[in-house]
Amino acid sequence: xxxxxxxxxxxxxxxxxxxxxxxxxxxxxxxxxxxxxxxxxxxxxxxxxxxxxxxxxxxxxxxxxxxxxxxxxxxxxxxxxxxxxxxxxxxxxxxxxxxxxxxxxxxxxxxxxxxxxxxxxxxxxxxxxxxxxxxxxxxxxxxxxxxxxxxxxxxxxxxxxxxxxxxxxxxxxxxxxxxxxxxxxxxxxxxxxxxxxxxxxxxxxxxxxxxxxxxxxxxxxxxxxxxxxxx
Amino acid sequence: xxxxxxxxxxxxxxxxxxxxxxxxxxxxxxxxxxxxxxxxxxxxxxxxxxxxxxxxxxxxxxxxxxxxxxxxxxxxxxxxxxxxxxxxxxxxxxxxxxxxxxxxxxxxxxxxxxxxxxxxxxxxxxxxxxxxxxxxxxxxxxxxxxxxxxxxxxxxxxxxxxxxxxxxxxxxxxxxxxxxxxxxxxxxxxxxxxxxxxxxxxxxxxxxxxxxxxxxxxxxxxxxxxxxxxxxxxxxxxxxxxxxxxxxxxxxxxxxxxxxxxxxxxxxxxxxxxxxxxxxxxxxxxxxxxxxxxxxxxxxxxxxxxxxxxxxxx
Numbered sequence: 001x002x003x004x005x006x007x008x009x010x011x012x013x014x015x016x017x018x019x020x021x022x023x024x025x026x027x028x029x030x031x032x033x034x035x036x037x038x039x040x041x042x043x044x045x046x047x048x049x050x051x052x053x054x055x056x057x058x059x060x061x062x063x064x065x066x067x068x069x070x071x072x073x074x075x076x077x078x079x080x081x082x083x084x085x086x087x088x089x090x091x092x093x094x095x096x097x098x099x100x101x102x103x104x105x106x107x108x109x110x111x112x113x114x115x116x117x118x119x120x121x122x123x124x125x126x127x128x129x130x131x132x133x134x135x136x137x138x139x140x141x142x143x144x145x146x147x148x149x150x151x152x153x154x155x156x157x158x159x160x161x162x163x164x165x166x167x168x169x170x171x172x173x174x175x176x177x178x179x180x181x182x183x184x185x186x187x188x189x190x191x192x193x194x195x196x197x198x199x200x201x202x203x204x205x206x207x208x209x210x211x212x213x214x215x216x217x218x219x220x221x222x223x224x225x226x227x228x229x230x231x
Numbered sequence: 232x233x234x235x236x237x238x239x240x241x242x243x244x245x246x247x248x249x250x251x252x253x254x255x256x257x258x259x260x261x262x263x264x265x266x267x268x269x270x271x272x273x274x275x276x277x278x279x280x281x282x283x284x285x286x287x288x289x290x291x292x293x294x295x296x297x298x299x300x301x302x303x304x305x306x307x308x309x310x311x312x313x314x315x316x317x318x319x320x321x322x323x324x325x326x327x328x329x330x331x332x333x334x335x336x337x338x339x340x341x342x343x344x345x346x347x348x349x350x351x352x353x354x355x356x357x358x359x360x361x362x363x364x365x366x367x368x369x370x371x372x373x374x375x376x377x378x379x380x381x382x383x384x385x386x387x388x389x390x391x392x393x394x395x396x397x398x399x400x401x402x403x404x405x406x407x408x409x410x411x412x413x414x415x416x417x418x419x420x421x422x423x424x425x426x427x428x429x430x431x432x433x434x435x436x437x438x439x440x441x442x443x444x445x446x447x448x449x450x451x452x453x454x455x456x457x458x459x460x461x462x463x464x465x466x467x468x469x470x471x472x473x474x475x476x477x478x479x480x481x482x483x484x485x486x487x488x489x490x491x492x493x494x495x496x497x498x499x500x501x502x503x504x505x506x507x508x509x510x511x512x513x514x515x516x517x518x519x520x521x522x523x524x525x526x527x528x529x530x531x532x533x534x535x536x537x538x539x540x541x542x543x544x545x
Contacts (some may be wrong), residue, residue: 194477197475199509200512201493202493205484206337207333209491
């Protein structure tokens, strides 16, 4: 099937049905041929460039051809530029503020500065998940006679629960062995929690180690110049 | 008289190269300290502990003779550690900020900030070979501990700038416990842009009352620590006795100027002796009928064990 036939049939018009408008149809034959890359004269080209109706036909024929070849997107934007301009007008204006995010991010956090909170056990747990830069994950564990220590490498113990380790055991399947295992696992988790707390406390002591000496260097009390006014 | 003059001449000829080598070593080390304290730079580094790797972004600059610094752990979201002069701010998301007085950020290698006079008491500097590291020539400098129980350090310093590119914390037998490794470094004449932004932030000066040492919880006076490792001393009055889920019977903080060791004494938990390691930090737990002792710090396991065994009732 020629592209002319494609265009016509796709538009629901058979060649026979077009016989009612022979003049118009014949005037478009050359246009269809041009779309099929069969050449166009200079007069026809001038006519196409000047006649807006012909241009619309030309566009429609291309569209029909593309639809037959299944080259069209799911949603056809017939007037893309106009829609884009309209969308752009509705878009909120964003202006990049250099470093603004850092200032906002850091500045907001001074509002609730309170050192005392850092020395409570609960707060230290929070630090463990954040500022504790040396979290006890995958530390090596030693629990063997001293004589063996230098002879073998230290075994590895995860001090935080490993996913899938604590598999639930149904009541019917519970045996003395796995009850003991569960008990041992609970004891291990408790010990890990306790050690994590001590490690956090140690780091905290190191952070404030110089404070007393530096305070003594400042005989005059530092003025609280916090802009937010709460500390 | 002639004999003593001859002896003096011979000894000076023998020891002069040794003194020169030591002097060169400390000179190299001083350069690395100056490099991290006087340059404007934007760097990234990783800390490798066994199979665990954590990464950090590290910015430093000088503004009107005051040091500005920012350390950002890259593996956790929303953490910022800032330093302006001798005030350090720890910022965590949705948590109160911690403000402390400190001459450097304690999460950075302490070695780079301590007076060389103090380090001379602990270490012997030995310069090694030159190697290529990340496309830069790096000079190896070994700080070998005088005392076998103390951890040693091997540093690789950028020949051009003196900037430390890698620091290994090494136990006896050259076992690397922890590695600090620079992965990116940009030294510039100007303050890094991020620090420039921090200048615009009105960082609060801490309230003097907030920083004052608080009254410590009463500790058992009949528990003593009968032994200290070589070069360590007890800090008589730690600012804050830690508040823990399991109450403390006693607490000591020990230091040799470079390393800090915590000794926690708690109610007995009847556990067998245990030891853990987090990079260069040893955690040793020793339980008796009367109490549990937990020693935490960058010391060898043997030293930690001796400290724990030295805790006793009067």
